[in-house]
Structure formats: structure tokens, C-alpha cells
Amino acid sequence: GQQLNQSPQSMFIQEGEDVSMNCTSSSIFNTWLWYKQEPGEGPVLLIALYKAGELTSNGRLTAQFGITRKDSFLNISASIPSDVGIYFCAGWTNIIQGAQKLVFGQGTRLTINP
Amino acid sequence: DAGVIQSPRHEVTEMGQEVTLRCKPISGHNSLFWYRQTMMRGLELLIYFNNNVPIDDSGMPEDRFSAKMPNASFSTLKIQPSEPRDSAVYFCASSFVLAGALGGSYEQYFGPGTRLTVT
Numbered sequence: 001g002q003q004l005n006q007s008p009q010s011m012f013i014q015e016g017e018d019v020s021m022n023c024t025s026s027s028i029f030n031t032w033l034w035y036k037q038e039p040g041e042g043p044v045l046l047i048a049l050y051k052a053g054e055l056t057s058n059g060r061l062t063a064q065f066g067i068t069r070k071d072s073f074l075n076i077s078a079s080i081p082s083d084v085g086i087y088f089c090a091g092w093t094n095i096i097q098g099a100q101k102l103v104f105g106q107g108t109r110l111t112i113n114p
Numbered sequence: 115d116a117g118v119i120q121s122p123r124h125e126v127t128e129m130g131q132e133v134t135l136r137c138k139p140i141s142g143h144n145s146l147f148w149y150r151q152t153m154m155r156g157l158e159l160l161i162y163f164n165n166n167v168p169i170d171d172s173g174m175p176e177d178r179f180s181a182k183m184p185n186a187s188f189s190t191l192k193i194q195p196s197e198p199r200d201s202a203v204y205f206c207a208s209s210f211v212l213a214g215a216l217g218g219s220y221e222q223y224f225g226p227g228t229r230l231t232v233t
Contacts, residue, residue, distance in 0.1 A: 031220045042118075042205050042224035043157075050220070088157070092220055100211060101170060102147070102222055104157045 006089050006105030013079060014113050021087060021108040022073040029091030032072040033102070034063050038085045046087075047074070076110075084112050116140075118225035120206050126231045132194040135228045138187055139208030147222065148181055148191050149205040157205075163189065164211065196232045203227045 006023045013019060023032070031050055035043035047058050049065035049072060056063055062075045072091075076083055089105040119138040127133055139146045148160040161171040163183045174181070178197070183189040193200055209222040 033220075033222065035224075040229075042207075042227050045221055045223060048221050090222075101159060101162055106156055 004089055004091060004103055004105040006108055008108060009106065010109040010111070012111045012113065015079060015081060017079055019076040019079055019083070019110060020073060021089075022071060023089035023091075023105045024071040025091065026070065027093065028069045029093060029103075030069070031092040032063070032065050033090045033092075034061075034072070034074045035088040035090060036085045037088065037107075043088055079110075079112055081112055081114055084110055086110070118206055118208055118223055120204075120225035120228050122228060123226060124229045124231075126233065127196055128233055129197055130195045131232075132192065133196045133200075133230060133232075135191040135204050135206075135230070137189045137191070137206030137225060139189070139206070140223055141187070143208035143210050143223075144186070145209045145211045145222075146183060146189050147207045147209075148189070149207065149224075150202045151205060151227075152202045160191070160204075193230075196230075198232045201230055201232050203229050 004023045004025050033048050034046045036046050037043040046061055047056050047063040052065055052069045053067045054065040060077045065072055086107045086109050088107045090102045092100050093103050094100050118140055121136045144165050146163045150158045150160055158173055160173045161181045162169050166183045179193055181191045205224050205227045207222050207224045
């Protein structure tokens with residue numbers, strides 16, 4: 001089936017540093033979503049991307065939908081302690097005619113040293 | 115909006131017992147998804163309903179798992195009998211998706227999850 005390869009799997013950074021993570025696939029996706037999950041909570045939607053080449057920001061977060069529609073990246077600028085968590089990319093894919101499902105990457109665990 | 119509501123938040127049960135997890139999707143959403151999350155396997159899609167009809171249940175592990183969506187505002191995931199390997203966090207999520215990629219928001223929202231422990 002379709003898979004998303006997310007990297008890196010984990011990151012250990014200093015507070016204030018910028019962060020970059022990405023997802024790639026051998027398949028084309030029509031929509032990309034980025035989520036953040038904190039311990040004991042469900043994933044929270046951060047950014048949705050709908051068009052190839054689209055660059056979207058949400059505060060210190062910026063995400064781009066790759067021009068080939070097979071990849072996406074998420075950047076976090078000037079990281080702060082509350083950015084700690086697991087970040088997931090996800091893409092919508094067709095499963096049967098007229099139906100779609102969301103495929104998730106493996107997640108990037110972000111740890112920040114104050 | 116109250117968001118996706120799940121109950122219970124925590125469930126501890128003994129092997130062999132029946133477990134029922136409940137979900138109320140966001141009002142107006144027509145698609146509901148049940149996921150399971152473990153450290154080993156990450157987020158796995160179990161079953162997907164569109165307009166209350168199961169569309170894809172290929173992720174349901176085995177016959178011990180069943181899911182229903184009797185109306186647009188309620189769904190259950192049942193495990194009978196439960197086993198220790200079923201221990202995980204189970205998430206419900208909802209979105210508004212139109213068939214044939216005709217539109218919809220495609221923004222999927224998750225509930226807080228039910229942490230299931232089977233001893």
C-alpha cells in the first residue's frame with residue numbers, strides 16, 4: 001500500500017533553534033496534513049496543504065506541499081519548550097472508487113533542551 | 115464546537131472481557147475513522163465510515179473487533195473477547211469528505227483517545 005517516509009525519526013535541539021522535518025512517498029497525494037501529538041492527547045491538526053507548491057504558515061510553523069506532490073516539509077522557527085511532541089505528516093489517498101483514507105508517516109519526536 | 119468526544123478516556127479490563135469504546139464525531143462531519151496507536155506500530159487505521167456506512171475495514175485486526183455507526187453522531191468500537199495484545203490507545207477522528215474527491219475540507223480532527231489496558 002501507499003506509505004509515507006518521515007524523517008528524521010527524532011530530533012534533539014536547543015531552545016531557539018529552527019527545526020525541519022519532511023515526508024516523502026513514491027505515490028502522489030492530493031492533500032497533505034501536519035499534526036502534533038503531545039503525551040496523553042490525540043494528534044492536533046497544525047497545517048493543511050491542498051495544492052502542489054503551496055507554502056502555508058501558522059505562526060512559527062511553515063509547511064510546503066512539494067511540486068511533485070510526493071513530498072512535504074514542516075519547519076518550526078525559533079523553537080520553544082512547548083514545541084516538544086511528536087509531529088506526524090499525513091496524506092489523503094484513494095482506497096476505492098469514491099473513497100479516500102489518510103495515510104500517516106511514522107512521526108518525528110522533537111525534544112528541546114532549554 | 116466541542117470537537118470529537120470519546121469515552122471512556124481510560125479502560126482497564128481483564129483478558130476475555132468485552133470492551134466497548136464510544137465516539138461522537140464533530141457535528142456536520144460525514145466521515146468517521148477509528149485508529150489504534152502503539153509504540154511498535156504507530157497509528158493504524160482500523161475502520162472508516164462515510165455517511166454511516168463502513169467503507170474500509172481492512173485494518174480491523176480480527177473478528178474479535180467490530181464497529182458500528184448507527185447514526186451520524188455516534189459510533190462504537192467493540193472488542194470481544196479482549197486480549198492483552200489489544201492494549202493500546204484508540205482514537206476516533208472525523209472529517210467532511212465528499213466521494214470522488216469532489217470536495218470537502220479534508221481536515222481530519224482527532225478525539226483525545228481511549229487508553230485501553232487488558233491484563
